[in-house]
Every structure is written in C-alpha cells, then in structure tokens.
Amino acid sequence: MSNQTGRSTGLAIETAGLVKTFGANRAVDGIDLSVPAGTVYGVLGPNGAGKTTAVKMLATLLRPDGGEAHVFGHDVVREADAVRSRVSLTGQYASVDEDLTGTENLVLLGRLTGHSKRASAQRAEQLLEAFGLTDAAPRQVKNYSGGMRRRIDIAASILNTPDLLFLDEPTTGLDPRSRNQVWDIVRAVVAQGTTVLLTTQYLDEADQLSARIAVIDQGKVIAEGTKGELKSSVGAGAVHLRLRDAEQRPDAEELLKGALDAQVLLEADPLALTARIANGDGNGTAAAEKASRALAELARAGITVDNFSLGQPSLDEVFLALTDRPATPGGTPTDPRDDAQEEALA
Numbered sequence: 001m002s003n004q005t006g007r008s009t010g011l012a013i014e015t016a017g018l019v020k021t022f023g024a025n026r027a028v029d030g031i032d033l034s035v036p037a038g039t040v041y042g043v044l045g046p047n048g049a050g051k052t053t054a055v056k057m058l059a060t061l062l063r064p065d066g067g068e069a070h071v072f073g074h075d076v077v078r079e080a081d082a083v084r085s086r087v088s089l090t091g092q093y094a095s096v097d098e099d100l101t102g103t104e105n106l107v108l109l110g111r112l113t114g115h116s117k118r119a120s121a122q123r124a125e126q127l128l129e130a131f132g133l134t135d136a137a138p139r140q141v142k143n144y145s146g147g148m149r150r151r152i153d154i155a156a157s158i159l160n161t162p163d164l165l166f167l168d169e170p171t172t173g174l175d176p177r178s179r180n181q182v183w184d185i186v187r188a189v190v191a192q193g194t195t196v197l198l199t200t201q202y203l204d205e206a207d208q209l210s211a212r213i214a215v216i217d218q219g220k221v222i223a224e225g226t227k228g229e230l231k232s233s234v235g236a237g238a239v240h241l242r243l244r245d246a247e248q249r250p251d252a253e254e255l256l257k258g259a260l261d262a263q264v265l266l267e268a269d270p271l272a273l274t275a276r277i278a279n280g281d282g283n284g285t286a287a288a289e290k291a292s293r294a295l296a297e298l299a300r301a302g303i304t305v306d307n308f309s310l311g312q313p314s315l316d317e318v319f320l321a322l323t324d325r326p327a328t329p330g331g332t333p334t335d336p337r338d339d340a341q342e343e344a345l346a
C-alpha cells in the first residue's frame with residue numbers, strides 16, 4: 001500500500017520537516033525534500049551542513065527526532081526493512097574490507113547476498129572491468145589509491161542494482177581524472193534506472209550530474225530547484241563580449257549599461273566586457289531578448305563584436321548569493337557555523 005504511494009507519486013524520497021539533533025545542535029533542522037525517481041538529485045552544502053546526517057536517516061542508519069521520511073513510499077522508521085531492501089549507500093563510510101582484495105570483496109558480497117559462487121565471480125569481474133579496476137583486482141584494498149577506493153566502494157554498492165543509491169560525497173579529495181571516472185559511473189548507474197541521491201560540496205559536480213538540486217546550509221534547505229531555476233534565482237545571466245577594437249570599449253560599456261540595465265565589468269583583456277543581466281521577470285527568454293537587442297544596438301552604433309556569449313551564472317554565484325559566503329571548502333577564513341552553534345547552545 002505505502003509502496004504504491006511511492007510509485008504513484010513518482011518519488012523515490014519524500015521528507016517533511018525532518019529533524020535530527022545532537023544535543024543542542026540541530027544538525028538537520030526541518031528538511032522537506034521530494035526526490036523524483038530515476039534521476040540524480042544533488043544535495044549541495046558545505047562542511048557540517050547536515051548532508052551525511054540526512055542521508056543516514058534516509059538510509060535507516062539514524063533515527064529522526066522529528067518529521068517524516070518515506071523512501072519509495074516506505075516510512076524510514078516504521079518500515080525500515082522495506083527501505084533497506086531497496087537502497088544502497090556508499091561514501092563517507094567503510095563498506096569494503098581493507099584486508100581483502102578487490103575481487104574477494106565483490107565475490108564475498110555477491111555470496112552474502114545470495115548469489116552462486118559462479119554468478120558472484122562473474123559479476124565481480126564485470127564490475128571490476130567496468131570500473132577500471134581489473135589490474136588492481138588481485139591487490140588488497142588497503143593498498144588502493146583514493147580514487148580506486150572510491151570506485152570499489154561504488155562497485156560494491158551497486159553489486160545488487162539498488163533502486164536508490166546514496167552517494168555521500170563520492171568525489172571529495174579525488175583528482176580531476178578520478179572525479180570524471182566517478183561521474184561516468186554515476187551516469188551509467190542512473191541510465192540503468194537507479195535513483196541517485198548525491199551529496200557534494202562541489203557546485204560543478206551538482207551541476208554536471210543532477211537534474212534537481214537542494215542547497216542545504218546549517219541543517220536547512222535554503223534553495224531547491226532545477227539547475228536552471230537555481231541559477232536564475234540569482235540573476236538571468238551574464239553576457240560576455242569581445243570587441244574588434246579596444247578603443248570602442250568605453251562606448252560599448254555605456255551602450256550596454258543602457259540597453260541591458262545591467263552592471264558592466266571591464267575585464268583584464270582590453271577587448272572584453274561582461275554584463276550581468278538583472279532578473280527582470282525572472283526567465284531566461286527575457287535575458288536572451290535583452291542580449292540580442294543590445295547586440296543590434298552595438299551594430300547600429302558601428303561597434304564590431306568579434307565574440308559573444310550568453311551564459312547562466314555559476315552555482316558558485318548561486319551559493320554566494322544565498323548565503324553571503326562562498327561554498328568552496330576552505331573558502332572562508334572563519335566558519336560562521338561556529339557562531340550559529342554557540343547561539344544555539346546559549
């Protein structure tokens with residue numbers, strides 16, 4: 001019955017007012033989430049935002065102190081077994097045995113989950129190859145690099161294709177190449193029908209992979225929507241121009257200010273300008289219209305534009321606009337959360 005609820009709404013996860021407190025610290029402070037099935041849903045937030053705590057409640061590893069959460073229509077507290085049968089989790093916790101080899105880990109998992117010796121060996125080999133771990137397969141996992149370790153973790157968590165996979169910061173600390181490999185894996189997993197809830201501190205990661213994103217900060221959802229919606233919430237976009245003649249830049253600047261009703265930045269390159277378009281009626285069409293009108297005016301004024309692009313603001317700008325501080329780890333000299341926690345304790 002509850003299972004049908006999940007299916008009929010097409011939601012893999014639905015939470016309402018979800019709360020987890022540790023003493024006076026409200027690590028998760030009333031989170032409402034609706035995660036459509038069959039997509040990657042990004043949960044973006046800085047250190048200590050409450051991402052892991054939220055994931056642990058959804059994966060039935062931690063009991064909520066308030067609110068409700070359903071996974072495919074099953075209550076995470078009252079129907080924890082049903083939830084467990086459909087989810088898998090990897091990320092900031094150990095899931096594989098360090099002393100076993102890559103192959104041994106996957107074969108063991110296959111055997112533990114009821115597969116024959118032969119089927120387990122086959123599946124292990126298949127996954128190790130797909131994850132680029134064939135050479136590392138006979139080595140103990142404790143000797144793996146960070147990127148290899150992350151890949152074997154994910155391989156272990158999708159050995160039995162779960163309906164919902166939690167990936168808790170799957171690429172934190174990885175080099176760009178390893179991150180790209182993990183991203184490819186995530187895309188492949190979703191293409192096979194699994195829903196992925198991905199937590200990340202990296203805006204570009206959420207941007208690359210997720211259909212929808214929730215930005216969380218200090219236990220609360222501070223923004224939610226598609227990437228486009230989030231980006232347009234801070235402005236309609238930015239027009240980048242490169243002129244043929246540097247001498248025309250002051251004229252171009254004046255003209256753009258008027259035509260776009262926007263702040264115009266002169267870039268270090270003497271030929272380049274950027275204009276940030278304000279959120280008039282809040283949709284991208286308006287931005288594109290304004291930009292093309294501005295281009296026409298430049299042409300009429302005899303200003304030659306060699307290069308032009310209209311881009312949406314980055315998720316970094318979104319986070320900055322929402323929180324007044326950068327999202328990038330280590331981007332803040334002092335951690336404003338410390339103050340917040342002290343206030344909560346007082």
Ligand SMILES: Nc1ncnc2c1ncn2[C@@H]1O[C@H](COP(=O)(O)OP(=O)(O)OP(=O)(O)O)[C@@H](O)[C@H]1O
Nearest residue numbers: 022025027045046047048049050051052053054201
């Ligand atoms: N077991 C625990 N006991 C006490 N406090 C905890 C516990 N787990 C988490 N917290 C606190 O809850 C808050 C949220 O932590 P959480 O691990 O969920 O953040 P996060 O978003 O996953 O951060 P990170 O990006 O660093 O992994 C933090 O203030 C953290 O110190």
Ligand SMILES: [Mg+2]
Nearest residue numbers: 051052053092
């Ligand atoms: Mg975490």
